[in-house]
Amino acid sequence: MSARRMRPEAAGPPMRRLRPLLLAAAAALAPLALRAEEKPLRVSLNTELQVLDPIVTSINATRVFAYMVYDTLVGIDSAGRYHPQMLEGWEVSEDRLTWRFRLREGLEFSDGTPVTAEDCVASIRRWAKREALGRLMLDAAEGFEVVDARSFVLKLNRPFAFVAEALGKPGHTIPVIMPARLANLPADKAVPEVVGSGPLLFRQASWRPGDRAVFERNPRYRPRAEPADGLAGGKAMKLDRIELISMPDQATRVAALQAGELDMLEIVPFHFIPLLQRNRGITIASQRGVEQMVSILNINHLQPPFNDIRMRRALQAAIEQPDVMAALGLPAGMSMECRSIYMCDAPLSSDAGTELYKGSGIERARALLKEGGYKGEPVVFLHAESSALLNPIGLVMADQLKRAGFNVDLRTSDYATVAQKRLSRAPTEAGGWSVVPIVWNGIDLINPLANPGVSYNCSDFNPGWYCDGESKALLAQVAETADPAAQKAIAAKLQAAFHRNVNYVLGGQFSAPAAYRSELSGVVPFAFPIFWNIARK
Structure with a gap:
């Protein structure tokens, strides 16, 4: 056969x-x-x-x-x-x-x-x-x-x-x-x-x-x-x-x-990379495209303040990728700005929807918070101190939110605790959460129907629980489309919907070599x- x-x-x-x-x-x-x-x-x-x-x-x-x-x-x-x-x-x-x-x-x-x-x-x-x-x-x-x-x-x-x-x-x-x-x-x-x-x-x-x-x-x-x-x-x-x-x-x-x-080591702590590169007894793996990772800010769409799309858009404006990537301390060429949910330097790479980021930054985030009537609701930020990746990323993202005017409640613990708390749908005052940094492997993003940025739309099993009506129809279309060119066009529309609804916020693409x-x-x-x-x- x-x-x-x-x-x-x-x-x-x-x-x-x-x-x-x-x-x-x-x-x-x-x-x-x-x-x-x-x-x-x-x-x-x-x-x-x-x-x-x-x-x-x-x-x-x-x-x-x-x-x-x-x-x-x-x-x-x-x-x-x-x-x-x-x-x-x-x-x-x-x-x-x-x-x-x-x-x-x-x-x-x-x-x-x-x-x-x-x-x-x-x-x-x-x-x-x-x-x-x-x-x-x-x-x-x-x-x-x-x-x-x-x-x-x-x-x-x-x-x-x-x-x-x-x-x-x-x-x-x-x-x-x-x-x-x-x-x-x-x-x-x-x-x-x-x-x-x-x-x-x-x-x-x-x-x-x-x-x-x-x-x-x-x-x-x-x-x-x-x-x-x-x-x-x-x-x-x-x-x-x-x-x-x-x-x-x-x-x-x-x-x-x-x-x-x-x-x-699955992932080398980044500030040790130059040291290990000088050691002939150690090999550092090289990565590109879908072998790399992308930094993500996971947003709780169920609970205030981010059940309000205006607050999500302020959050989207506040995360500045160059600062997030700089926090990792990677050698030159191992990180990049990227707003494609399919990774950059990858088959479905696209700039669809990225016009929303024109003029974004801390000042724009402040203006959006004011326009949206933000009243200082706590933003419970789960921070995994024990992770070589999530610790520096989380500290920078939390600082960016504070500078934009969000009332950040930083909850620092080990990764296992963060992973467990992320499953909670409870209000923040009852042990719930607002945002949590995570990372995605590029190999998981190449197919729009498997890409967690859009494929878990309206799913009860996806922490964050985003739900976008436009994406429902697009996912149905791409599921039935066998033509690669048509698939790529629909994938671009899905990416635009991702940015418009602010399912997650992207923090940049990087190598996390073994x-x-x-x-x-x-x-x-x-x-x-x-x-x-x-x-x-």
């Missing part, structure tokens, strides 16, 4: 100051020491792993976890193209209303049971209850039919142009395949077991949140024959053991990497860490 590929439309501290940190890092990791010959790959993520179900959260650490232990039917490569992954391939009828899928032979879950078409259908249905793109696909569908243990059919009532893209969506809510007995459980609660068919096994019994998570090569996993490329191709594990190490202090992480006690020991080979470049294909030289 053949696969029909769809078209996606500042200097660091001197070494004498690092020596105590090196010693501290070594002491912290000493209890984790293994025999030298085992050489596990030790990785520090930007945020801690806390949630083990990628259907109930969009936290990036859970996404990294998901691709370690689960697999997906379709995989996206580093250029944004979609390929069969668990699937042998798919066929599409001439009227594009019938999609026939067939699984690769010999796929097994980590509990030894075979992966079946029934598992796939149940998993897709569970995912679609939480994911905007999945919901749109099933809204266009008559339903699924299980043909045999390895084959199933999706029948549509009307054309839907992004079936392959939906099944290969890399985030935020990922269509991972799990056994039907787990996929049939409620989608709003984490499953009680981790049973996947991915390249690694999670040793849950030894998991110590806030300390480490251990993974071992899955002997049942059968990688594809093609070379690894992003989340597509052969996910061949060349190392037997991966450890995710929790290490909140940024300087300690860097010291541990230099000492060889860590092998990889760093790893240069003794590692085969590191697959991607927007977030993936561990197959890696070996030691």
Whole structure:
């Protein structure tokens, strides 16, 4: 069966100051020491792993976890193209209303049971209850039919142009395949077991949140024959053991990497980049376009003051991207102004709607607040001090809002606390929030139906809860449009609606590169860490 590929439309501290940190890092990791010959790959993520179900959260650490232990039917490569992954391939009828899928032979879950078409259908249905793109696909569908243990059919009532893209969506809510007995459980609660068919096994019994998570090569996993490329191709594990190490202090992480006690950092604290660039034992990954990230100010549309579009427009005017990007302290060429919701230097890059920013700035924001009758309502600003990205971004954005005249109530805590509070729909006086800085991976923004800036329109599962009538019709149009030029035109209209309704505020585009020991080979470049294909030289 053949696969029909769809078209996606500042200097660091001197070494004498690092020596105590090196010693501290070594002491912290000493209890984790293994025999030298085992050489596990030790990785520090930007945020801690806390949630083990990628259907109930969009936290990036859970996404990294998901691709370690689960697999997906379709995989996206580093250029944004979609390929069969668990699937042998798919066929599409001439009227594009019938999609026939067939699984690769010999796929097994980590509990030894075979992966079946029934598992796939149940998993897709569970995912679609939480994911905007999945919901749109099933809204266009008559339903699924299980043909045999390895084959199933999706029948549509009307054309839907992004079936392959939906099944290969890399985030935020990922269509991972799990056994039907787990996929049939409620989608709003984490499953009680981790049973996947991915390249690694999670040793849950030894998991110590806030300390480490251990993974071992899955002997049942059968990688594809093609070379690894992003989340597509052969996910061949060349190392037997991966450890995710929790290490909140940024300087300690860097010291541990230099000492060889860590092998990889998901994101290098930016002011350490020049220091690490001078170290021949460390490689800094390069990023461009959709491999980069974008800074976002998440707005609560439900609660005052930002349930009023006039206040959102004042907020939009107050955020000045050059100052936000300067706060990161990145070397020249690693950040840029960008107001495209699809990223700049990317396939759908557009300036649609950006005329609204003409003359924006602190003075314009003050004028808009006055015109809108702002009465000094508190703006509860959730600030994640423990995040290398969100801490500096948040401090600058909070200052910009204060200078514009907003009554900012800065609530500083660790990232996990911020992530939990962001789910609250309560009024600010009852524990709710007004704004919170977040970041998006560019790889998640290339498809308008998966782009969180517009695709979660009027969704109950999207913190911020924006809802725009114009976008509803545009999303329906792009879902049925197979022509790439027409898709791009509608995507531009969606971007204009995003800016006009102020769904979020963009803070700038930047590289957030990984760093790893240069003794590692085969590191697959991607927007977030993936561990197959890696070996030691």
